[in-house]
Amino acid sequence: MNAPALTKNQALVFEVLEKADGPLSAYTILDKLRDHGFRAPLQVYRALEKLLEYGVVHRLESINAFVACAHPDQNCHSHGIVAFAICESCGHVMEFHDHEVDHRLMDWTRRKKFKAEKTTIEIRGLCEACAA
Template identity: 40%
Template structure:
């Protein structure tokens, strides 16, 4: 996330917290900032390491902040990676889908109504009440595919 989006995300979080009557403490702001600043999903202990620079911190510190941010919808948890990522549209609740590149590690968040809809429909057919749909697709992003396929046209490793 670039500096501008980051500032925007922090500001948005601040406003939403005020509206919702919950506290956007320094600790929580700091963790949100660290998650958003990262190019890729970050693990709880990575965040912890950064928190420890200059201060003392233990796992519950991070997990509590993350729990809060998750509840408020400011970050998402990627279950397949045990890692966290800043939400790209925190203003409204939403069902998202994540495209996770196994090559570069970057993640794209989708908000695709066709997917969400077909899932709702399928669940309803069985009488199931969907509350938290988790959709994470592991694969290869466009950028990394180009890289790999170019390399693939000539042998990746010189023949011996």
């Protein structure tokens, strides 16, 4: 799914996520956009839905938050499974890919004839700076 031009709301939400230095909840995004006319959660969720579809934003399931993709230039959906390391102290998120992990998980699903749609890998802990 490649990204067509963003609508106004989508662009506003994406901009907020890009400028943030960490994941944001939908309601935090809403608060940051009240000055731009946002009034209700649905305005945010609807924009997020599209941005997720386009692959330019990721949802962090374990903390109910959203981040801009770390390399939005390329199509993130083509990199295989995306994994995240989330620092529980400073909130910083690192995004990475590991083809061997993808391979092992795909192996398992093939053996079990499980049709995978969406895979979540999230490591929560402390980043180097915070663990010190």
